[in-house]
Amino acid sequence: MTIGSHAVTFTPADPPRAGTLLVWSPDGGPSPEGPGEPVEATLATPPHGRPAPVPALRIPTRDAVPLLLAAAATDPAAAFWAAATREALHLAARGLLLPAVTAAGHDAWRIGPLTADDEARHARLAAAMPATARATPVPGRTPTWLPDPARLLRDFLDAVADTLPRDDAATDAWSAPTAAAVGRLRDWAARVAAHAEAAVRLSLRLEHFDTPDGPWRLVAQVHRPATPGLVADAAALWRAPVPGFPPESRDATLLALRHAARSWPPLAGLLEAAVPDATALTDADVVDLATGAAARLAADGVDVHWPAGLDRGLTTSAVLRAPARRAGGSGLLAEPGGLALHWRLSLHGTPLTPAEVARLADAHRPVVRLRERWVLVPPDLARRARDPHAATLTAMPALRAALTGAADVDGERVDVATEGWLADIAARLADGATAPPVPRPAGLTATLRDYQWQGLRWLARLTALGLGGCLADDMGLGKTVTLIALHLHRQADPATAGPTLVLCPASLLGNWEREIRRFAPGTDVRRFHGPDRHLDDLDGGFVLTTWATLRRDASRLAARRWPLLVADEAQHVKNPHSETAAALRAIPAAARVALTGTPVENDLTDLWAILDWTTPGLLGTLTEFRARWVKPVQTDRDPDAGRDLARLVGPFLLRRRKSDPGIAPELPGKTETDQPVALTAEQAALYQACVAELLEAIADTEGFARHGLVVRLLTALKQICNHPAQYLRQSAPLAGRSGKLDLLDELLDTILPGGGAVLVFTQYVAMARLLHRHLTDRGVAALLLHGGLPVAARDDLVRRFDAGEAPVFLLSLRAAGTGLNLTRADHVVHYDRWWNPAVEDQATDRAYRIGQTRPVQVHRLIAEGTVEDRVAALLAGKRELAEAVLDAGPAALAALSDTELADLVTLGGDR
Numbered sequence: 050m051t052i053g054s055h056a057v058t059f060t061p062a063d064p065p066r067a068g069t070l071l072v073w074s075p076d077g078g079p080s081p082e083g084p085g086e087p088v089e090a091t092l093a094t095p096p097h098g099r100p101a102p103v104p105a106l107r108i109p110t111r112d113a114v115p116l117l118l119a120a121a122a123t124d125p126a127a128a129f130w131a132a133a134t135r136e137a138l139h140l141a142a143r144g145l146l147l148p149a150v151t152a153a154g155h156d157a158w159r160i161g162p163l164t165a166d167d168e169a170r171h172a173r174l175a176a177a178m179p180a181t182a183r184a185t186p187v188p189g190r191t192p193t194w195l196p197d198p199a200r201l202l203r204d205f206l207d208a209v210a211d212t213l214p215r216d217d218a219a220t221d222a223w224s225a226p227t228a229a230a231v232g233r234l235r236d237w238a239a240r241v242a243a244h245a246e247a248a249v250r251l252s253l254r255l256e257h258f259d260t261p262d263g264p265w266r267l268v269a270q271v272h273r274p275a276t277p278g279l280v281a282d283a284a285a286l287w288r289a290p291v292p293g294f295p296p297e298s299r300d301a302t303l304l305a306l307r308h309a310a311r312s313w314p315p316l317a318g319l320l321e322a323a324v325p326d327a328t329a330l331t332d333a334d335v336v337d338l339a340t341g342a343a344a345r346l347a348a349d350g351v352d353v354h355w356p357a358g359l360d361r362g363l364t365t366s367a368v369l370r371a372p373a374r375r376a377g378g379s380g381l382l383a384e385p386g387g388l389a390l391h392w393r394l395s396l397h398g399t400p401l402t403p404a405e406v407a408r409l410a411d412a413h414r415p416v417v418r419l420r421e422r423w424v425l426v427p428p429d430l431a432r433r434a435r436d437p438h439a440a441t442l443t444a445m446p447a448l449r450a451a452l453t454g455a456a457d458v459d460g461e462r463v464d465v466a467t468e469g470w471l472a473d474i475a476a477r478l479a480d481g482a483t484a485p486p487v488p489r490p491a492g493l494t495a496t497l498r499d500y501q502w503q504g505l506r507w508l509a510r511l512t513a514l515g516l517g518g519c520l521a522d523d524m525g526l527g528k529t530v531t532l533i534a535l536h537l538h539r540q541a542d543p544a545t546a547g548p549t550l551v552l553c554p555a556s557l558l559g560n561w562e563r564e565i566r567r568f569a570p571g572t573d574v575r576r577f578h579g580p581d582r583h584l585d586d587l588d589g590g591f592v593l594t595t596w597a598t599l600r601r602d603a604s605r606l607a608a609r610r611w612p613l614l615v616a617d618e619a620q621h622v623k624n625p626h627s628e629t630a631a632a633l634r635a636i637p638a639a640a641r642v643a644l645t646g647t648p649v650e651n652d653l654t655d656l657w658a659i660l661d662w663t664t665p666g667l668l669g670t671l672t673e674f675r676a677r678w679v680k681p682v683q684t685d686r687d688p689d690a691g692r693d694l695a696r697l698v699g700p701f702l703l704r705r706r707k708s709d710p711g712i713a714p715e716l717p718g719k720t721e722t723d724q725p726v727a728l729t730a731e732q733a734a735l736y737q738a739c740v741a742e743l744l745e746a747i748a749d750t751e752g753f754a755r756h757g758l759v760v761r762l763l764t765a766l767k768q769i770c771n772h773p774a775q776y777l778r779q780s781a782p783l784a785g786r787s788g789k790l791d792l793l794d795e796l797l798d799t800i801l802p803g804g805g806a807v808l809v810f811t812q813y814v815a816m817a818r819l820l821h822r823h824l825t826d827r828g829v830a831a832l833l834l835h836g837g838l839p840v841a842a843r844d845d846l847v848r849r850f851d852a853g854e855a856p857v858f859l860l861s862l863r864a865a866g867t868g869l870n871l872t873r874a875d876h877v878v879h880y881d882r883w884w885n886p887a888v889e890d891q892a893t894d895r896a897y898r899i900g901q902t903r904p905v906q907v908h909r910l911i912a913e914g915t916v917e918d919r920v921a922a923l924l925a926g927k928r929e930l931a932e933a934v935l936d937a938g939p940a941a942l943a944a945l946s947d948t949e950l951a952d953l954v955t956l957g958g959d960r
Contacts, residue, residue: 052113053120055081056181057127058092061204064155064228066211068204070113070130073105075181080104084112092184093193100186100193110205111212114138126182133174133202137209140167146210147242148223154232156222158214159207162245164274171206175199244297250274251305252352253316255330255338257359257416257423265330269319270354271302283319284326309351313342336415340427359416360424362397367439367458369450371469387441388471390456392433396420409434439463445666451475453697474514478700484510490537495530495568500705500712504531507703509538512545512613512640517663519619519643521704526712527899528644529564532615535642536591537569539613545639547612548589552633554618555595556834556864559844561617565591577606578840584609595840596621596629603632614638619645622662623655625671634662646894647887648702653679656698664701707897719897721907724796726788728770728912728956735769735776736915736956744951763916768813770912771881775816783823789880789910790823796878796908797829801856806873810892811880812862820859820880830855836864847871862892871895875903880910882917919953 058071071090072081080087085108092103108116114134122128140160147161163171178198187194215226222229249271256266269283271294279293283306286299306325310316315337318328330338339361343353355361367390394401394409396419401409405419409426416423426434433439439458442450450456451467452475467475477484484506497505504520508531511518520528532551539545551561558576565574573590576582578598584605599606614636616622622630641663649655657674660667668674681690705712728736743762747755768776772787783790793809800807811817814835824831832855834846843864850858851873858871862883874896883889889909897905911917 052081052083052116053122053127053131054124055127056124056184057117057130058090058182058184059130059201059205059208060185061201061208063151063153064157064211065151065159065204065208066110066157066215066226067228068110068208069107070110071105071107071185073103075124077103080106082106084108091186093180093186093195094184095181098180098193098195110208111215114209114212124181125179126184129178129182130205133205134209136170136174137206140206141210141213146214147245148238149242150231150235150238154230154235155228156231157207158211158223160203160210161242162248162274165276171202172199175202178202243295244301248274249294249298249301249305250350251302251309252280252354253309253346254354255335255356255359256327257356265332265335266327267316267319267330268327269302269306269325271298271305273298282326284324287324287326305351309346309349312345312349312351313338332415335425336427339415339425340429355425356423360396360419360422363424363426363430364395364398365430365433366393366395366464366466367391367456368393369442369447369456369465369467369471371447371467371471387443388447390439390442390447390450390458390465392437392439393466394430394434396424406434406437443666445664446669447471448475449667449669449697452479452700453693455693477510479696487538490534491541492537492569492571493534494570495534497530497534498527501527501531501534504528504703504705505534505538508532508535508642511701512539512642515640516701517641517643518701518703519645519648519659519663521645521648521702523646523706523894526705526707529561529617530568532642532644533565533568533572536613537572539640540589545612546589548587548592549613549615550592550594550606550611550636550638551615551617552594552596552599554621554864555597555840556843556869557617558593558595558840559847560870561591561593577602599632600628603635607632607635607637610637610639612639614641615644616641616662617644619643619659619662620647620655623658625658625661630658630662646891648704653683653694656702660698660701667701668697717901717904719893719905719907721893721909723909723911724792725911725913725918726792728788728915729773729786731773731786732769732788732912733956735773736766739765739769740951740955766916767881768816770915770917771811771813771816772819774819775813778815780819780822783819788912790820792910793820793878793880794827796876797824797857800876801829805875806850806853806856807858807876807878808871808874808892808896809857809859809878809880810862810865810889811859812883813881814861816880817859817861824857824859829857831857831859833859834865835861838864850874860892860895862888865892865895869895870898870900872898872900872902875901875905877905877907878910879908882909882911882920914956916953 052072055072056075058073060069060071062068071088071092072083072085073090073092074081075095077094083106085106088105088107089102090105090107091100092105093099094101094103117127117131117134120127120131122131137160140163145160145162146158149157149159151157175198178201180195183196183198183201185196187196214224216224217226219225222231250273252270252272254268254270256268257264270280271283271286273279273293276293281291281294283302285291286294286302290296291298302325303320306316306319310320315330315334316328319325322328338353346353369388369390371388394406401419408419409417409431412426412431415426415428415431417426418424440456442456446456448471450465451471454465455462456465457463484503487502487506487509504522508518508520512535520531522528532549536549553561555578558578562574562576565572573588575590575592577584577592577594582594582598582602584592594606616633622633624630643659643663645659648659654671654675657668657671661671669677678690678694681687682694739762743758743765747758747762750758765776770789772783772790774780774783774786785791797807809820811820814837817833817835821831821833832846832850834843838846846858847869849855850871853873858874877893877896879889879892893905893907
């Protein structure tokens with residue numbers, strides 16, 4: 050029913066909840082259809098307002114309220130009663146409901162007590178009431194009279210209020226929907242209304258005599274909520290009647306005092322007095338009031354008014370004073386000892402002089418005369434005046450305080466100002482544009498872009514200070530050449546010269562070696578990898594090793610202090626408790642640089658793991674980081690916390706994207722397309738059977754057993770979506786059994802004749818082998834790279850693809866998703882979806898990177914109606930937190946309930 054396009058007239062009743070609304074057509078049309086009773090009502094109809102029978106629909110108030118709230122009202126009367134309904138609910142939400150007895154002796158609820166603002170608002174609303182909203186003629190009046198709008202509005206507000214506290218299951222008066230005879234309680238209801246009308250709001254006025262040892266006095270004041278601005282001392286109510294305060298105001302004042310005394314016990318003295326006028330306070334009471342009690346009272350609606358002559362503007366902050374630098378000292382981490390954090394007291398932002406601080410320290414009362422005024426001095430500020438030493442901070446916590454302007458002292462977060470050379474370092478770090486110029490490194494043959502020069506200057510300044518950083522540029526923006534330039538730059542200073550150790554995935558050893566020989570010819574480069582690896586006769590240049598070698602040979606790598614240590618694809622150490630992370634942290638280095646395109650792959654703790662290695666202690670312990678940053682930023686989405694974290698990590702994290710203005714304007718376009726494919730009949734049957742079998746098993750398990758079954762289910766379903774042969778561990782036949790394989794054939798048939806080259810990524814090596822066999826049988830030349838190949842074989846495959854020996858490169862996502870430069874390809878196919886879109890993006894960047902001259906097409910194959918389809922929808926909305934989702938994938942989905950899991954995996958159309 051559309052109530053908003055019809056005239057609506059309210060008819061009051063006794064009790065109020067029995068009132069009804071008549072819905073009718075002012076143009077003489079038939080009554081609307083809908084819930085209610087069709088009637089013929091006598092109404093004053095337009096245009097002349099003469100009473101006439103009108104077909105209408107009578108709707109009880111209780112049923113009309115939701116219709117009016119939902120109405121898009123076009124009729125003036127409907128719009129008026131919709132506004133009146135919202136007003137009634139607003140008043141009820143404020144608790145303005147009073148029990149009453151009607152003229153007929155029925156129980157009822159009515160709106161009240163009202164403030165002067167409420168009554169003024171209702172007068173304006175009543176003045177806007179259209180004639181059709183009160184079109185019921187008053188009997189016996191000629192010419193036609195209509196009901197008084199103010200009285201009718203009040204009747205409607207009471208009618209709505211009378212429906213709200215009712216419960217269909219209740220039987221007692223003022224609760225049941227049926228009327229009860231309660232005439233005997235009329236006097237009681239009148240007394241309740243009188244007390245409600247006499248309600249007061251309590252406030253407290255603190256007085257202090259202008260002498261050093263003067264007493265404190267707390268005076269009770271009362272206000273009339275119904276009359277804003279009307280205030281009187283409580284004592285005045287006991288002396289004589291006060292205009293505007295009914296006689297019942299005394300009782301209301303005592304009730305308010307009793308409630309306030311539960312929040313602050315010293316107020317009990319007012320209740321014990323014959324007249325609750327004032328009570329004396331001790332110094333301790335005043336301090337308690339200033340340091341928490343006043344806030345608790347305010348939360349209960351009791352304001353505390355402080356003396357006009359008492360200044361509460363004394364504040365405390367901390368100042369971090371850096372001592373004089375050691376002769377010849379440069380690195381922050383090399384500074385001996387700690388940095389002193391001292392308390393600084395200020396009055397309205399102006400620091401106190403030493404004499405003023407001494408006056409506070411010598412004071413024995415919480416009030417001190419400063420600058421021609423009495424100043425309230427809480428005990429904690431007095432203690433800080435007597436002992437200004439707050440703490441001693443080591444280098445990294447001191448730098449953290451200098452960058453964020455805050456520090457934790459004894460569990461309290463305090464503002465910190467920094468002075469001396471540390472303030473200068475913090476300012477320069479915070480402003481990346483101030484990095485000093487760097488001369489072109491000797492031996493560098495590369496032409497650096499502007500953003501690469503900026504990266505070199507940034508890294509040179511950080512490492513010169515003994516700090517480290519994370520270069521987190523997008524894949525393909527030249528992080529490797531920037532690090533080569535940094536190595537050459539550091540060779541110019543004997544204090545920083547020496548070999549650079551690079552840790553990287555095995556698939557990137559060849560890329561690093563080629564880049565070094567190309568951009569720094571003559572620089573020594575060796576691989577610490579394979580059975581004959583050694584560090585003998587090491588004098589300079591680069592040492593390249595892999596993460597796997599690091600785990601096997603950590604002690605030999607940690608036996609020397611490296612001038613520069615580089616962790617490429619640093620997300621490998623995102624788990625700080627892993628063997629790899631422990632081995633990396635054990636290697637001594639003068640400077641540390643992390644390279645990664647995804648500094649946050651799972652959540653913010655990934656960022657902590659990387660920066661706690663490059664700049665240990667900057668972000669505190671992992672427990673502290675989770676409490677201070679992860680929960681506010683990642684869970685609570687607190688924008689202030691996010692800005693504070695960005696201010697802290699910004700100087701140590703340099704992030705540029707290909708899409709940033711001026712970074713890579715010559716890069717061609719990139720088009721990403723989700724390619725939906727239907728399952729074959731064989732795939733659908735396998736999928737449904739797997740879901741039915743494993744969902745039933747999952748429902749009967751819990752804990753680790755359930756987790757394992759969920760992972761097994763999701764893995765099986767993804768394999769079925771890829772190809773039945775992968776799930777069934779078959780080798781043939783392959784053609785015609787998988788929608789994905791059929792689509793891949795179609796794509797290749799379109800791309801290859803035009804001279805295109807294709808990268809095909811899959812997370813399963815078994816699937817890659819099936820695709821290789823299938824393409825070979827079709828006569829399509831394809832190469833296959835996976836993690837089981839030795840480094841030399843991987844390098845040879847990359848060389849052969851670059852040379853054009855095959856147009857299709859099949860790659861394992863884990864083994865080839867990072868580091869490789871494969872710009873010969875102009876198409877990227879993701880045969881199956883990874884749980885983290887950031888990992889897919891890195892794989893795509895094997896082709897879409899500096900050096901690519903053709904537009905890149907990205908095709909993501911998604912089986913329709915399956916778990917892949919639903920996970921794809923989830924991933925589309927999960928790029929907000931550092932462009933990543935839970936890399937755990939199945940582990941995260943294992944936390945779903947049985948119903949949620951069924952909704953995720955059931956084949957589309959089955960549920």
